Amino acid sequence: MKNAEILVQAAGIDDALQDSETAHLVLDVNKVVQSHLVPGLRIETSEEKGGIRAEIRVEDGANIVKRVHLCFGVTQPEAIQRIILNIQIGSEAGIDVLAHCVFPQAVDIEHIMDAEITVGEGSRYSYLESHVHSDDGGLKVLPKARITLGERSRFKTEFQLVRGRVGYMDIDYEAICGEESVLEMLSKISGREDDYIKIREVAFLQGKGARGYLTSRVAVRDRARAEVYNKLVATAAGARGHVDCKEIIKDQGVASAVPVVEVRHPQAHITHEAAIGSVDNKQLETLMSRGLDEDSASDLIIAGLLA
Amino acid sequence: MGILELENVSLVLNNQAILDGITLDIWEGHIHAVVGPNGAGKTTLAAVIMGLKGYEHFGGEIRFDGQSLRGMSVSDRAKAGITMGWQEPARFEGLTVRQFLNASSRNGKDSEIEEAMAQVGLRPEVYLSRAVDRTLSGGERKKVELASILVMKPRLLLLDEPDSGIDVASLENIFNALKQLKRNGATVLLITHSNAVLRQAEHAFLMCCGRQIMKGDIEKILPYFEGECIPCDHKNRPLVETEVPGL
Ligand SMILES: Nc1ncnc2c1ncn2[C@@H]1O[C@H](COP(=O)(O)OP(=O)(O)O)[C@@H](O)[C@H]1O
Numbered sequence: 001m002k003n004a005e006i007l008v009q010a011a012g013i014d015d016a017l018q019d020s021e022t023a024h025l026v027l028d029v030n031k032v033v034q035s036h037l038v039p040g041l042r043i044e045t046s047e048e049k050g051g052i053r054a055e056i057r058v059e060d061g062a063n064i065v066k067r068v069h070l071c072f073g074v075t076q077p078e079a080i081q082r083i084i085l086n087i088q089i090g091s092e093a094g095i096d097v098l099a100h101c102v103f104p105q106a107v108d109i110e111h112i113m114d115a116e117i118t119v120g121e122g123s124r125y126s127y128l129e130s131h132v133h134s135d136d137g138g139l140k141v142l143p144k145a146r147i148t149l150g151e152r153s154r155f156k157t158e159f160q161l162v163r164g165r166v167g168y169m170d171i172d173y174e175a176i177c178g179e180e181s182v183l184e185m186l187s188k189i190s191g192r193e194d195d196y197i198k199i200r201e202v203a204f205l206q207g208k209g210a211r212g213y214l215t216s217r218v219a220v221r222d223r224a225r226a227e228v229y230n231k232l233v234a235t236a237a238g239a240r241g242h243v244d245c246k247e248i249i250k251d252q253g254v255a256s257a258v259p260v261v262e263v264r265h266p267q268a269h270i271t272h273e274a275a276i277g278s279v280d281n282k283q284l285e286t287l288m289s290r291g292l293d294e295d296s297a298s299d300l301i302i303a304g305l306l307a
Numbered sequence: 308m309g310i311l312e313l314e315n316v317s318l319v320l321n322n323q324a325i326l327d328g329i330t331l332d333i334w335e336g337h338i339h340a341v342v343g344p345n346g347a348g349k350t351t352l353a354a355v356i357m358g359l360k361g362y363e364h365f366g367g368e369i370r371f372d373g374q375s376l377r378g379m380s381v382s383d384r385a386k387a388g389i390t391m392g393w394q395e396p397a398r399f400e401g402l403t404v405r406q407f408l409n410a411s412s413r414n415g416k417d418s419e420i421e422e423a424m425a426q427v428g429l430r431p432e433v434y435l436s437r438a439v440d441r442t443l444s445g446g447e448r449k450k451v452e453l454a455s456i457l458v459m460k461p462r463l464l465l466l467d468e469p470d471s472g473i474d475v476a477s478l479e480n481i482f483n484a485l486k487q488l489k490r491n492g493a494t495v496l497l498i499t500h501s502n503a504v505l506r507q508a509e510h511a512f513l514m515c516c517g518r519q520i521m522k523g524d525i526e527k528i529l530p531y532f533e534g535e536c537i538p539c540d541h542k543n544r545p546l547v548e549t550e551v552p553g554l
């Protein structure tokens with residue numbers, strides 16, 4: 001089987017990619033192995049030393065109806081994948097991206113992503129990042145994004161680990177939000193054994209009426225550790241935001257949450273909630289009183305939280 | 308012999324006698340009610356029978372089917388057929404009604420899950436995919452709780468204040484579910500403040516200050532709701548319910 005096929009299958013998107021109206025780009029380590037474009041979308045790639053650069057453009061007024069699949073994978077057990085992404089969405093345009101990060105054989109892999117994302121006026125950008133890892137944990141995932149949101153734009157990211165172990169993960173997202181823009185960042189991650197999870201999400205609500213929502217759901221079992229830093233800074237009238245972080249710990253897991261909210265305008269308003277602890281006892285006893293043993297009850301509760 | 312027997316059951320928490328010498332015989336297949344003022348110890352009694360955390364160290368003896376429950380986990384009591392419906396049921400983020408009922412169900416059959424939902428007045432096509440979280444109203448959550456109990460098919464149900472947060476129109480659904488449980492041969496111990504709920508029972512116990520004051524058929528207990536509290540020497544100072552951790 002060719003590497004492209006292996007990755008596409010592991011990501012479970014073989015069918016989607018058959019469709020001629022579905023754009024996609026498949027990278028194996030730092031090489032393009034397959035791509036397909038649709039009108040309104042341009043992708044240019046260039047290989048550079050130790051990495052690959054990809055420029056993605058959505059033209060003004062273009063609405064890419066079908067989800068664009070990006071598949072960033074590594075078929076071999078050891079590699080360094082470094083992707084420099086520059087994404088520019090024109091004005092009054094829209095795109096939904098589904099990024100599959102697939103490392104089914106990872107023993108010692110580093111996945112580095114440096115993204116610069118600009119979303120134009122009145123545009124929509126959604127980015128669902130879905131990871132498939134090995135059960136080894138031999139993986140370092142380092143995604144970094146700097147995001148600029150134009151007036152009235154909507155931006156949404158979601159991070160999920162579908163299969164395998166986290167390994168070492170350090171997410172670093174920072175956004176500057178313009179007038180009446182809406183930003184949502186959602187991450188759901190579960191760590192086991194000696195996994196390490198760090199999430200840093202920061203948004204500056206600089207435009208009038210800008211809104212930002214940072215939500216994290218994390219579970220750590222065994223000796224896994226998680227650190228979540230969420231920060232919202234509001235400097236404009238009518239800016240609104242909410243930080244919501246929930247972490248469940250089991251066994252020797254350790255979790256921390258540092259929500260920072262900063263308001264520098266009397267007409268801005270930000271709230272936050274953070275809860276860290278073991279599985280809620282009343283939830284646990286409810287399920288146990290229906291006949292579940294303690295472990296399956298807590299697994300079900302955690303699965304719900306991460307669903 | 309009753310399916311559940313309490314013999315001189317007592318519970319001390321923070322140096323206070325919360326339950327004091329409770330002796331009860333709960334007959335199999337009957338609906339029983341425990342009534343009494345706020346702070347009487349009704350919810351605590353259910354917690355002790357279910358074996359909830361913090362309520363394990365009771366005095367006296369509790370037997371289910373002639374077997375002592377002492378030292379048994381909540382899960383094992385449930386496997387033996389005991390379950391409980393909370394006054395304020397827990398919320399589960401991200402868990403759908405379907406998943407919750409499926410986990411509670413003895414056999415996981417979709418048809419039984421939908422039937423149970425219909426019995427408590429929840430339309431499956433509307434509610435199966437809803438989350439059992441904050442977005443359900445208090446009354447809806449209570450109905451889901453009852454549906455989860457129906458599909459579990461318990462032999463003994465401890466049901467704490469089933470009508471709280473339930474509108475008058477939905478009360479019939481709750482009573483229907485009770486009848487269904489009885490038809491299935493289940494034994495029910497209702498904990499209640501309400502006259503209407505008490506009337507669903509065949510036998511009742513009146514509690515005050517952790518002690519049982521009176522027991523008998525409901526006609527004997529009903530006057531409690533008309534007059535004031537039946538005289539007893541209130542010894543303890545009951546906490547308000549919101550101060551009770553975890554219940
Ligand atoms: N875990 C606890 N710790 C201390 N006191 C408790 C605890 N649980 C219940 N109590 C006290 O026991 C008494 C009975 O409470 P409860 O059983 O909830 O009464 P009821 O359900 O009849 O209103 C109250 O005074 C309450 O404050």
Ligand SMILES: [Mg+2]
Pocket residue numbers: 349350351394548
């Ligand atoms: Mg009570």
